[in-house]
Amino acid sequence: MVSLRSETFFARMVELGLEDCLGEAKTRGLTSFATFAYGSDFNPQMADTTILTKELLEPLAKGNKELLPRLRMLWWESWGIATADARRNAEGERGRASEAGSAGDRGAAKGDP
Numbered sequence: 001m002v003s004l005r006s007e008t009f010f011a012r013m014v015e016l017g018l019e020d021c022l023g024e025a026k027t028r029g030l031t032s033f034a035t036f037a038y039g040s041d042f043n044p045q046m047a048d049t050t051i052l053t054k055e056l057l058e059p060l061a062k063g064n065k066e067l068l069p070r071l072r073m074l075w076w077e078s079w080g081i082a083t084a085d086a087r088r089n090a091e092g093e094r095g096r097a098s099e100a101g102s103a104g105d106r107g108a109a110k111g112d113p
Contacts (some may be wrong), residue, residue, distance in 0.1 A: 003034035003078075003085040012077070016070045021060045028059070035076060035083035044079060 002008060013022060030036045033063045042052035052075065053068070061067040
């Protein structure tokens with residue numbers, strides 16, 4: 001699962017210019033997209049991002065407010081990757097596309113030629 005690969009997560013942090021946050025992320029156990037996505041009590045259905053900012057982003061930025069937008073972007077990417085992995089895992093290898101079947105399969109089920 002992509003969401004659990006530490007090397008991919010750390011490479012993305014470096015790509016975003018968040019090298020200064022690597023040590024604190026490792027100290028807090030935020031070593032993958034999944035652990036970062038679930039590193040706070042915030043979820044995307046919440047309108048107020050204060051929890052995310054206070055619990056996760058500001059401690060990693062260590063007072064450097066310029067890093068907050070990049071950390072926020074990394075969190076959203078992490079959430080997307082982690083939830084996509086969870087969805088694939090829950091649906092199994094075949095996923096939703098196979099549940100719907102092809103147009104030909106649906107027609108055959110109805111008795112169409």
